[in-house]
Amino acid sequence: MTEAGRLQEAWAAVEAMARTARPDGSAPRSIRPLFAADPDRFRRFSRRAEGLLLDLSKTALTGDLLAALLALAEAAALPAKRDAMARGEAVNATERRAVLHMALRAPREAGFKAGAEDASAEVAAVLERMRDFCAAVHDGTARGATPLGAPAGATGLPFTDVVNIGIGGSDLGPAMVTRALWTPAAPLRAHYLANVDAHAWEALRPQLDPARTLVLVASKTFTTQETMTNAALVRDWLRAALGEGAGRHFAALSTNLKDTAAFGIAPDRVFPFRDWVGGRFSLWSAIGLSIALALGWDAFARLLAGARAMDRHFLEAPLDQNLPVLLALAEVWHVNGLGYPTRAVLPYDERLARLPAHLQQVEMESLGKRVTLDGSPVARATGPVVFGEPGTNAQHSFLQLIHQGTTPVPCDIILVARPDHAHADSHRKLLANGLAQSKALMQGKPAAEVEAEMTAAGTDPAEIARLTPHRVFPGDRPSTTLLLPRLDAFTLGQVVALYEHKVFSLGALWGINAFDQWGVELGKQLTGPILAALEGGGTAAQDGLTEGLLRGIAELWPPAG
Numbered sequence: 001m002t003e004a005g006r007l008q009e010a011w012a013a014v015e016a017m018a019r020t021a022r023p024d025g026s027a028p029r030s031i032r033p034l035f036a037a038d039p040d041r042f043r044r045f046s047r048r049a050e051g052l053l054l055d056l057s058k059t060a061l062t063g064d065l066l067a068a069l070l071a072l073a074e075a076a077a078l079p080a081k082r083d084a085m086a087r088g089e090a091v092n093a094t095e096r097r098a099v100l101h102m103a104l105r106a107p108r109e110a111g112f113k114a115g116a117e118d119a120s121a122e123v124a125a126v127l128e129r130m131r132d133f134c135a136a137v138h139d140g141t142a143r144g145a146t147p148l149g150a151p152a153g154a155t156g157l158p159f160t161d162v163v164n165i166g167i168g169g170s171d172l173g174p175a176m177v178t179r180a181l182w183t184p185a186a187p188l189r190a191h192y193l194a195n196v197d198a199h200a201w202e203a204l205r206p207q208l209d210p211a212r213t214l215v216l217v218a219s220k221t222f223t224t225q226e227t228m229t230n231a232a233l234v235r236d237w238l239r240a241a242l243g244e245g246a247g248r249h250f251a252a253l254s255t256n257l258k259d260t261a262a263f264g265i266a267p268d269r270v271f272p273f274r275d276w277v278g279g280r281f282s283l284w285s286a287i288g289l290s291i292a293l294a295l296g297w298d299a300f301a302r303l304l305a306g307a308r309a310m311d312r313h314f315l316e317a318p319l320d321q322n323l324p325v326l327l328a329l330a331e332v333w334h335v336n337g338l339g340y341p342t343r344a345v346l347p348y349d350e351r352l353a354r355l356p357a358h359l360q361q362v363e364m365e366s367l368g369k370r371v372t373l374d375g376s377p378v379a380r381a382t383g384p385v386v387f388g389e390p391g392t393n394a395q396h397s398f399l400q401l402i403h404q405g406t407t408p409v410p411c412d413i414i415l416v417a418r419p420d421h422a423h424a425d426s427h428r429k430l431l432a433n434g435l436a437q438s439k440a441l442m443q444g445k446p447a448a449e450v451e452a453e454m455t456a457a458g459t460d461p462a463e464i465a466r467l468t469p470h471r472v473f474p475g476d477r478p479s480t481t482l483l484l485p486r487l488d489a490f491t492l493g494q495v496v497a498l499y500e501h502k503v504f505s506l507g508a509l510w511g512i513n514a515f516d517q518w519g520v521e522l523g524k525q526l527t528g529p530i531l532a533a534l535e536g537g538g539t540a541a542q543d544g545l546t547e548g549l550l551r552g553i554a555e556l557w558p559p560a561g
């Protein structure tokens with residue numbers, strides 16, 4: 001049989017399972033009977049690896065289904081594709097690029113190559129420069145310029161704040177990590193300026209002293225409109241306070257060495273990375289400099305080490321023990337088997353508040369594709385909509401829909417066993433809530449139970465009949481639970497890399513390119529002429545699609561002069 005034939009057969013086997021009732025009479029989406037039938041279910045469908053525990057038992061996986069999904073992974077050549085990525089082959093075919101974020105967190109000796117290029121050597125060289133720069137900032141050797149009008153003999157001041165100007169992958173990952181790991185003992189405060197909406201800058205500016213602020217212009221391309229606009233605003237602010245000395249307050253994180261020079265950033269302040277690092281996978285590269293500056297070099301090194309540990313697991317563990325692969329297979333079942341179009345990420349840890357936003361880019365920019373690698377339309381649904389908020393906040397907003405709405409939303413519940421505070425009571429409540437949600441989603445609450453509860457409470461029978469349908473929980477709503485021993489730089493590196501490799505695995509299973517993002521281009525293109533119309537007075541002729549709105553804007557915000 002051909003490779004394509006084997007793949008088709010493997011998909012057919014998985015899809016057939018989604019249509020076939022089980023021998024115990026349950027539907028393939030029901031989870032409750034599986035627990036009833038198998039007291040050992042947690043052990044059979046949870047995995048421990050690298051200090052993490054992943055529980056898949058509250059999905060509808062069965063031994064047969066898992067076997068069929070693993071056969072699909074083999075038929076889709078997932079291991080071979082993974083190894084091709086690790087060898088530095090141009091697996092990002094539409095951009096003819098290697099995909100080597102794993103090289104960013106591997107030691108020099110790992111010997112990653114992008115074609116003939118020694119990727120590991122380049123990574124090591126940039127990391128060394130980043131580390132030296134951090135040391136110089138932290139020990140005050142690299143310091144700000146003397147403010148204009150300062151008394152004679154005054155010198156520049158050490159930096160206390162770092163502002164990262166970037167958007168998408170040049171913002172979300174570093175912002176998420178520093179939000180998760182920053183404590184008042186950290187060496188610098190970090191701020192993130194992303195949106196071209198200058199309200200963001202206006203809100204940040206009063207928190208900063210120009211004499212003590214270091215600015216990182218983070219942009220892979222160094223052409224992104226939002227970033228370059230914000231960089232110019234901040235440069236004006238620094239120049240007003242520091243004159244030509246403002247240059248000492250800048251560094252650039254980019255692949256575009258020509259434009260960083262044109263912006264006026266000295267070559268020794270440019271920290272490069274290469275086109276084999278995708279924006280949404282770049283927090284491990286020079287793009288992570290704000291992390292190292294804010295949290296200290298050791299924390300950044302531990303973050304890389306955690307990701308490296310997950311890389312090795314992904315590269316080496318058998319598929320049925322491989323956490324990223326198993327998460328990907330559960331997603332295939334939910335998306336393609338059961339037709340669930342969304343997924344929620346619920347970290348039960350306030351420090352991970354921005355993890356859902358980071359994963360939205362990692363997953364949706366990667367997997368929001370409608371053609372396969374050869375350009376033909378996909379035969380089945382691809383990436384789901386991903387959204388999320390920390391628990392318990394999510395419980396008091398959108399969990400209603402997840403419990404009782406019409407379409408199940410699989411949930412990723414992330415728990416951290418040990419807190420980094422001394423309030424054990426709060427932490428027990430946090431954990432209890434997370435565990436209760438996964439249980440409630442799965443087991444639901446049938447009408448008989450609702451009725452019995454109301455009867456016991458002495459509720460009037462007519463009232464019981466009226467309210468029961470509203471108070472029933474259908475259950476059988478899947479969730480996975482990931483348990484971390486604690487949240488630190490190492491475990492956070494593991495978690496982010498786990499999701500990166502899950503995304504890779506899904507790309508391989510669906511046969512799509514998870515590493516391009518052509519879908520962001522059209523909006524960028526159309527912005528140009530509309531901006532020109534706005535600059536030209538706000539009413540310049542456009543097509544019927546935008547002209548009315550342009551006129552509406554001009555009426556409400558008349559062009560100056």
Ligand SMILES: O=P(O)(O)OC[C@H]1O[C@](O)(CO)[C@@H](O)[C@@H]1O
Pocket residue numbers: 166167168169170218219220221222223224227279280365517520
């Ligand atoms: O780092 P850059 O080149 O400024 O791009 C920022 C972001 O914009 C995108 O290209 C999407 O527009 C993302 O993929 C990327 O992370």
